[in-house]
Amino acid sequence: MRWLRHALMIVALLSPACAWAVQPDEVLSDPALETRARVLSKELRCLVCQNQSIDDSAAPLARDLRVLVRERLTGGDSDQQVLDYLVARYGEFVLLKPRFAWHTALLWLGPPGVLIGGGLVLLLTAWRRRRPEASPAGREVEVLTPAEEARLAGLMQSGQAGDR
């Protein structure tokens, strides 16, 4: 369903002039600076768009921000200084990758938390299964009903005949 989203967004943004992001007149003559500008642009949100970086966006505001980033870079700012400047001016909303802080702890720690938590649960289960007496599942023997036995036998037979 992204087509509808993108489509409407684009339509909203592109009128009246239809264009894409970085314009030829914005490009810096120094390739190293321009590369840094492009990398930074991908981290910065176009404030009036839905989830687009200023590198991708055709909105006039995104263009202003791109020019601003380039001005700061030519002025001798480090990448971090440029980001700090924009955050001070527009708020943290401008960053597409939020900084790690208390209010983003859940966002940043959630995924590793799931991985580590899940891993621990698995380890624990494996450890408990090693000692069968500790696990009720280890003692329980499953008994098949006669109907199931017959069915199983049928499946085994068809399995042996070549498709497995």
Next chain:
Amino acid sequence: MIPELGHFALVLALALALIQATVPMFGARRNDPLLMGVAGTTAIGQFCFVALSFAALTACYVQSDFSVLTVFENSHSAMPLIYKFTSTWGNHEGSMLLWVLILALFGAMVAIFGGNLPDRLKANVLGVQSWIAASFFLFILLTSNPFLRIADPPLEGRDLNPLLQDLGLAIHPPMLYLGYVGFSITFSFAIAALIDGRVDAAWARWVRPWALLAWTFLTLGIAMGSYWAYYTLGWGGWWFWDPVENASLMPWIAGTALLHSAVVMEKRNALKVWTILLAILAFSLSLVGTFLVRSGVITSVHAFASDPTRGIFILGILTLFIGGALALFAWRAPMLKQGGLFAPISREGALVLNNLFLVTACATVFIGTLYPLAYTAVTGEMLSVGAPFFNWTFAPLFIPLMVAVPFGPLMAWKRGDLLGVAQRLIGAAAIALIGIAVTFAVEGGGPILVPFAIGLALYLLAGAATDLIERTGLLKVPVRTALARARGLPRSAWGTAFAHAGLAVTLLGIIGETQWGAERIADVKPGQVLSIRRFDFQFDGMTNRQGPNYHELAAHFTVRHGGDFVGVMEPSKRSFPSRGTDTNEAALMTRGFAQLYLSLGDPGPDGSIAVRLYYKPLVLLIWLGAVVMAMGGALSLSDRRLRVGAPMPARGKAAAMQPAE
């Protein structure tokens, strides 16, 4: 007349759905075969009525009946026929009708192909399926009726959004919905199993084909959407980590995990509870996706989800089904018996590891997509979570997963030999090392990760082949014997190898596109030449053209490679007077797996025009990999063991027998 017919058919479908949702389940409790038998008939009838309703709406669109509100808002008499047809689902109401059409289609398929399902299971599955259907029929009829009439019919429609006037609209939404909605069946199976309180290996065998079918279509649907965005949006990106994309990615990841855990359940009768939970989660995430896209919570710029009742209605459905399913799960799951035991180092263990990583990846997308919403709701402040966040978190998750992938199919069930498997993968590792060395030598400088990523992709590819080579005995026995064995291998083994190889192919494409591409942005005047990677683009001039419902300003470029003429590229800008909007049509030229991509910017006063030019090496592999994965799904689906009601296997193929997986 036709719209009323469609409307009426939809109401009848709702009535049938309500019968199907109650009678068979009641029959299952009473063990009454007659009442349970109602399920199959109503499922097929329900599908017929929804199909009739859908056909009626399609007829309205094809005939440009502007007395119907949605047709007036989303169609135009001058549109080419194919777009008139596809605009049926190029809007909120129509796409919801497509949603329920596919839902009913899956129900009917279970009714038709589920001949060997136990009566009770079938009745409960179709009953649950129909609860979902009934609630969405109500949603459409009460909040999103596509058949509403206008009292004074206008002469001309407002046209379909120009960006949707593309062949992509014919393929992407139906494919995506077949996947998305297809997981409703595995959900219904899970709920039916919980209601019955019985889950066994046979259940997994019945569920797997449906999960495979849905997964295969979802894979193709996502890939198609990605390619469409790539060529239509004009800046050459193919994945944006957009909430709407994430909405389709989450069920895909959960579905992938489900496919893998269902294998364990079928073969070893283990991981039952977990597989049931994944089946519930996969469809729950589809519902969450539907909610995110259809309610407008994420897209405030969205023009059509302006009606808040729709959002609340879907939220209600979502809460009811997800909440209900999880509550039932919490109540019933502890009663399910644990299945076969296995050592941590085993095929089962490898698949559990796969599930751990996939679920984490899924949780990452979920948290990243919903965090900004939750944050705004709680604090009132705004926060962005975009592509850089997901790229950062996904790489560390997927790299270990991909390293582990080739181990899975080579590991023995119950108790595996990690060292032994590693030794069998030495060939794959050697190929990877050669790949790393060659990439390193060719690259010289550049990011250090690139050679390793290439090595990883080659290792995955070779790892997928290793299983096939070992099982056919290629390199050890005469080629003829190996070929005969290859024919006799279970299709699911081929499916696994293809799906895993597809992952490698996509990875190669991603590396190529992101690391080795080139881009140029420039103003060009007629006669001027622009160069990128030994390709020269000569700008010959602009031409004006008239399309069926648009004007087009096309730029003509002659492309040469090292001086030899290779073709002509004509990117253009189209303006659609009916909507007063423009679109940008990029021109693409395919060279092997690479593409040249050219899109237009604004014209200057002096006859020049701004162009953006890309060289994207290996880019086609990104989607080709998805196609290979889907082929894996299709191959696995064609495995006779999974086909329901398969005839007795032919004798005489026993020569190809292999030790059990």
